[in-house]
Amino acid sequence: MSRRVLVTGGASGIGARIAERFAELGDAVAICDANASSVAAFAEANPTIRTGVADVSDGASMDAYLTSIENAWGGVDIVFANAGTGGPAARIEDIALDDWKSCIAVNLDGAFLTCRWAARLMRAQQSGLIVLTSSTSGQWGHPHRSPYAAAKWGILGLMKTLAMELGPAGVRVNAICPGAVEGDRMERMLTNQSRASGKDTEQIRAAYADGTSLRTWVTADDIADAGIWLASPGASKVSGQALTIDGHTETNSA
Ligand code: NAD
Numbered sequence: 001m002s003r004r005v006l007v008t009g010g011a012s013g014i015g016a017r018i019a020e021r022f023a024e025l026g027d028a029v030a031i032c033d034a035n036a037s038s039v040a041a042f043a044e045a046n047p048t049i050r051t052g053v054a055d056v057s058d059g060a061s062m063d064a065y066l067t068s069i070e071n072a073w074g075g076v077d078i079v080f081a082n083a084g085t086g087g088p089a090a091r092i093e094d095i096a097l098d099d100w101k102s103c104i105a106v107n108l109d110g111a112f113l114t115c116r117w118a119a120r121l122m123r124a125q126q127s128g129l130i131v132l133t134s135s136t137s138g139q140w141g142h143p144h145r146s147p148y149a150a151a152k153w154g155i156l157g158l159m160k161t162l163a164m165e166l167g168p169a170g171v172r173v174n175a176i177c178p179g180a181v182e183g184d185r186m187e188r189m190l191t192n193q194s195r196a197s198g199k200d201t202e203q204i205r206a207a208y209a210d211g212t213s214l215r216t217w218v219t220a221d222d223i224a225d226a227g228i229w230l231a232s233p234g235a236s237k238v239s240g241q242a243l244t245i246d247g248h249t250e251t252n253s254a
Pocket of ligand 1: 008009010011012013014015032033034035038054055056057082083084085086106110133134135136177178179180181182183184185186
């Protein structure tokens with residue numbers, strides 16, 4: 001049975017892999033992303049996936065995009081509120097208010113706007129699944145990443161509350177907390193964290209793996225696997241949970 005699956009921040013990284021994996025299962029998939037050139041490249045590589053340019057932190061932009069999806073599909077079965085940004089990497093004394101606000105806006109306002117839309121449609125359907133992307137930074141503190149850690153903890157509060165609000169309507173709400181995921185984003189973060197902490201990039205890379213019991217980074221496919229399981233009948237009683245995919249973080253002080 002084909003499901004209608006929406007992924008925000010879906011043109012690259014984890015979101016792109018989630019979208020591709022659901023499309024491979026035969027589901028109808030749509031992504032949006034703020035980066036127009038990433039969207040164009042993703043659309044070319046994935047012609048069966050519906051694509052749109054939208055900024056999750058902008059109410060008007062999301063209204064226009066989400067209305068187009070609603071008009072096309074009439075509802076939605078699975079929503080990944082995945083778009084996020086790492087924000088500034090610096091000691092709190094050195095973080096500008098605008099940089100704090102833009103990190104909170106993409107990570108939290110974006111999740112709010114996406115979930116508000118999904119909740120309305122799913123409550124009317126009396127079915128659906130919302131999966132928010134938090135982070136191990138949303139379960140631990142993260143030195144030099146205070147706006148990001150605060151936003152990702154906020155995601156878990158939103159997830160828990162929506163699971164309570166929507167559970168009686170047959171809608172499940174969960175979060176995935178990835179550890180350090182191989183890919184372009186973490187390469188950028190390693191460079192920024194190296195600048196903020198004075199540590200060598202390779203030292204930080206190794207510290208991420210050494211801080212886990214399995215001594216590992218994770219992949220976008222590991223995260224997509226978790227999303228596919230949450231959307232499967234085997235997870236039909238799973239709601240209100242933060243599913244951590246990280247090789248078991250022991251310390252997040254990289
Ligand atoms: P990524 O940078 O590869 O992909 C994020 C995508 O979101 C990009 O395509 C980007 O253009 C898009 N995006 C950014 N701001 C946006 C906005 N305002 N509106 C719409 N789209 C926007 O990063 P990723 O690693 O795939 O991250 C995906 C999610 O996973 C994020 O929420 C991130 O915080 C979270 N996460 C990532 C890691 C990791 O190690 N990569 C770890 C924990 C959590």
